[in-house]
Amino acid sequence: MAPLKVGIAGLGTVGAEVVRLIEEQGRLLSARSGRGIRVVAVTARSKVKKRGVNLRGIEWAKSPLALATDPNVDCFVELMGGSGDPAFSAIEAALKAGKSVVTANKALIARHGIRLAKAAEKHGGTLNFEAAVAGGIPIIKTLREGLAGTTVNRVYGILNGTCNYILSRMEQEGLTFAECLKDAQRLGYAEANPSFDVDGHDTAQKLAILASLAFGTKVSQSAIYVEGISSIKPEDLRAAEELGYRVKLLGVAVRTAKGIEQRVHPTMVPKSSSIAQVMGVTNAVTIDGEGIPPITLVGPGAGGAATAASVIADIADIARGVHTTPFGRPVEKLRETKKAPMERHEGGYYIRLMARDVAGTAAKIATHLAKEKISLESIVQRHPDGIDPTGAGKSSPMPIILITYATHEDAVRRALAAVQHDKIINGKPQVIRIEKN
Amino acid sequence: MAPLKVGIAGLGTVGAEVVRLIEEQGRLLSARSGRGIRVVAVTARSKVKKRGVNLRGIEWAKSPLALATDPNVDCFVELMGGSGDPAFSAIEAALKAGKSVVTANKALIARHGIRLAKAAEKHGGTLNFEAAVAGGIPIIKTLREGLAGTTVNRVYGILNGTCNYILSRMEQEGLTFAECLKDAQRLGYAEANPSFDVDGHDTAQKLAILASLAFGTKVSQSAIYVEGISSIKPEDLRAAEELGYRVKLLGVAVRTAKGIEQRVHPTMVPKSSSIAQVMGVTNAVTIDGEGIPPITLVGPGAGGAATAASVIADIADIARGVHTTPFGRPVEKLRETKKAPMERHEGGYYIRLMARDVAGTAAKIATHLAKEKISLESIVQRHPDGIDPTGAGKSSPMPIILITYATHEDAVRRALAAVQHDKIINGKPQVIRIEKN
Numbered sequence: 001m002a003p004l005k006v007g008i009a010g011l012g013t014v015g016a017e018v019v020r021l022i023e024e025q026g027r028l029l030s031a032r033s034g035r036g037i038r039v040v041a042v043t044a045r046s047k048v049k050k051r052g053v054n055l056r057g058i059e060w061a062k063s064p065l066a067l068a069t070d071p072n073v074d075c076f077v078e079l080m081g082g083s084g085d086p087a088f089s090a091i092e093a094a095l096k097a098g099k100s101v102v103t104a105n106k107a108l109i110a111r112h113g114i115r116l117a118k119a120a121e122k123h124g125g126t127l128n129f130e131a132a133v134a135g136g137i138p139i140i141k142t143l144r145e146g147l148a149g150t151t152v153n154r155v156y157g158i159l160n161g162t163c164n165y166i167l168s169r170m171e172q173e174g175l176t177f178a179e180c181l182k183d184a185q186r187l188g189y190a191e192a193n194p195s196f197d198v199d200g201h202d203t204a205q206k207l208a209i210l211a212s213l214a215f216g217t218k219v220s221q222s223a224i225y226v227e228g229i230s231s232i233k234p235e236d237l238r239a240a241e242e243l244g245y246r247v248k249l250l251g252v253a254v255r256t257a258k259g260i261e262q263r264v265h266p267t268m269v270p271k272s273s274s275i276a277q278v279m280g281v282t283n284a285v286t287i288d289g290e291g292i293p294p295i296t297l298v299g300p301g302a303g304g305a306a307t308a309a310s311v312i313a314d315i316a317d318i319a320r321g322v323h324t325t326p327f328g329r330p331v332e333k334l335r336e337t338k339k340a341p342m343e344r345h346e347g348g349y350y351i352r353l354m355a356r357d358v359a360g361t362a363a364k365i366a367t368h369l370a371k372e373k374i375s376l377e378s379i380v381q382r383h384p385d386g387i388d389p390t391g392a393g394k395s396s397p398m399p400i401i402l403i404t405y406a407t408h409e410d411a412v413r414r415a416l417a418a419v420q421h422d423k424i425i426n427g428k429p430q431v432i433r434i435e436k437n
Numbered sequence: 438m439a440p441l442k443v444g445i446a447g448l449g450t451v452g453a454e455v456v457r458l459i460e461e462q463g464r465l466l467s468a469r470s471g472r473g474i475r476v477v478a479v480t481a482r483s484k485v486k487k488r489g490v491n492l493r494g495i496e497w498a499k500s501p502l503a504l505a506t507d508p509n510v511d512c513f514v515e516l517m518g519g520s521g522d523p524a525f526s527a528i529e530a531a532l533k534a535g536k537s538v539v540t541a542n543k544a545l546i547a548r549h550g551i552r553l554a555k556a557a558e559k560h561g562g563t564l565n566f567e568a569a570v571a572g573g574i575p576i577i578k579t580l581r582e583g584l585a586g587t588t589v590n591r592v593y594g595i596l597n598g599t600c601n602y603i604l605s606r607m608e609q610e611g612l613t614f615a616e617c618l619k620d621a622q623r624l625g626y627a628e629a630n631p632s633f634d635v636d637g638h639d640t641a642q643k644l645a646i647l648a649s650l651a652f653g654t655k656v657s658q659s660a661i662y663v664e665g666i667s668s669i670k671p672e673d674l675r676a677a678e679e680l681g682y683r684v685k686l687l688g689v690a691v692r693t694a695k696g697i698e699q700r701v702h703p704t705m706v707p708k709s710s711s712i713a714q715v716m717g718v719t720n721a722v723t724i725d726g727e728g729i730p731p732i733t734l735v736g737p738g739a740g741g742a743a744t745a746a747s748v749i750a751d752i753a754d755i756a757r758g759v760h761t762t763p764f765g766r767p768v769e770k771l772r773e774t775k776k777a778p779m780e781r782h783e784g785g786y787y788i789r790l791m792a793r794d795v796a797g798t799a800a801k802i803a804t805h806l807a808k809e810k811i812s813l814e815s816i817v818q819r820h821p822d823g824i825d826p827t828g829a830g831k832s833s834p835m836p837i838i839l840i841t842y843a844t845h846e847d848a849v850r851r852a853l854a855a856v857q858h859d860k861i862i863n864g865k866p867q868v869i870r871i872e873k874n
Contacts, residue, residue, distance in 0.1 A: 021586055031653070031766040032585045130583075136729055138575075138583030145759075146567075146575030148469045149458055149749025216468070274735050277714045282730065291742040292573055293719065298711050299732035306729040312586025322582075322759050329468040 003036030010079035011044035013304035033319035068094035083107035104131035128314035136306025150289035161281030199228035207251030227265035259338030348434035440473030447516035450741035470756035505531035520544035541568035565751035573743025587726035598718030636665035644688030696775030785871035
């Protein structure tokens, strides 16, 4: 069979690595996929930039769109990024021309995935995006193919290495969020404008894709509740540690009686869970299937080589003639996401309050919680720096840490609003949701 | 498209669950695979046994072979087990008749995998065996397809739930191997004759399959060094804990300069590694790819529902028309396994010796190790039950625990033979290999 002719748009770290791997591993790849794979054309913003790969004999296309519609290209690989053009138009044009497409672009798939999947189905092409979520972990393939016979009840994970790096260092070294963010930026783990990562939006885009594959619903970013990690304090991580938990930024999608609940927020997970062990920039995803114990995949979430390996696996699948619908079933069978409102979320909560005057405050807080039928699993009054509050420390605010049994989010919100209304605490209550395994 | 007609041989826990899942999840499955899936015929030893599934409208074949060659069957599913007949002949007959085959039979694939893969290739069928290794974890698909572009340097894991259950309980409760084995048998985790599990043979069969997929070599059980867990003592687990390790029965296949080293033995793994966190009957596999951080998959290694889910995923792939070579590349491209001899294994070692007379013994042991150029990372002389050996305890044997830096297996063997020859220790030295992540 003639080799699969690949065109690559975008020659950053990942794109250059893909070119290099296809050249170096040509024989391995053709043995594995039963068909040769050859890069015939590329394009990128700069033609002259040094990339450390040999582009001799490879055509330079004048634009992503020209590459996507080049009759000499069988498989269009989009590695430019960005949720709009030129990536979107180029991918759509390639699919409309009957080509297969591989992309690592989570933003684009989260935003336009359904429209592109329709185009792929209509014109008989394949749309693969393994590298879009948890870079080097084969989570898309696992959900799409490996669990074809499993009814998924929950999928959750650490999908952003930057946040996990920051939380791991805060926990291990007792540092503040700001200190760890600065280090992450210095090490290249975080952008100059870190909001997209630390505010949870990157995780939300990835979660939207996983939820669609897991539950057969249409990708919908707007169905996701999002909360970032910037409010997490070292004292929260210390308290978590003492209570047997770790704090992770999780993306969680779970089937409930009220619909599919999709949420991104700092989460307390039991220290013994697989996901709690995942430190640093590593990613992890856990899948709870009906009637079976959880499956967890752990591995690199980013990095040129890991991402490129996933792109190559997607290309090899196309070379082998594997044809799957992009979201695991035809678009017409994907249901609209019924969004479970966050106020109806049920679970345990960690609540940290700075009580102004301890003696009366604890009782008042307890009354407000009781009014909302919230039961407490534990309550810890923490003497800051070991000062005994019965003595000189009496006037300084004292942290009270509550762990609730499973309750409703709106009950927690109402109880804490009442506490704030009483003016018995300083600042805002800190609330972290607990996720049991 | 006409539905895929499935014939199932073997209606134990897994077989019955597969029938039930196909019936219950018919719509989900056809949405996911783009084609209906229907069980048209079954066979098992007893036709009258109660199985809790509805077999009405399903033909009862008079033998596995008759089912395998039934012209009405597109896909033959073998769930009888056993490395010989009737499973082997039935699968071969089905493949020769151009059918696709799904099996959960590790013993058969480890023994006859290459011959069956040849038959599949020759007659255009598919041979899928996701459930054969680590039951509910999609490790076959990950190695075969998800890492198509990755050069694997090492694959290792906890592949036997019985052994991990025993070691976990020994560690957590300070019990002996015999006590935990008895409990495992009572709970149904271990067979009446536990040798196949606890002596490492089950792990070896699974490792042989993983190694073939990872390195593109022919499955070869005889290339594997095998050692079980029955010699592990609670004091080894205690010492491991103190030194920052846990003991797991691992199957390890690693690319070395001398060939592919394949080994099954109790192994000390750093407590911080993903694999060390895996407790109880859970399985886990870690893959080290060239230039990328490790990927670890954790999940159920056995159990009817988890195994059945993997069988269903294999059937769904066949329904979708996914065609892969059984070992990830054509049989003619699989190399003969070049077995790296265990004597040339390089790594760190944990050694526990019962010294007869402490004063002179430590020095003599050190001399023997130095003669073999073995350097020590740590040495611990342990006073049993806190008795001070300078006092009354002097005559009772005292454990000496050594952790070596990386050295050669044959050097360790020679040094310990010399120590034994000196008659300065009681009994045999305990040796546990260390695997770094």
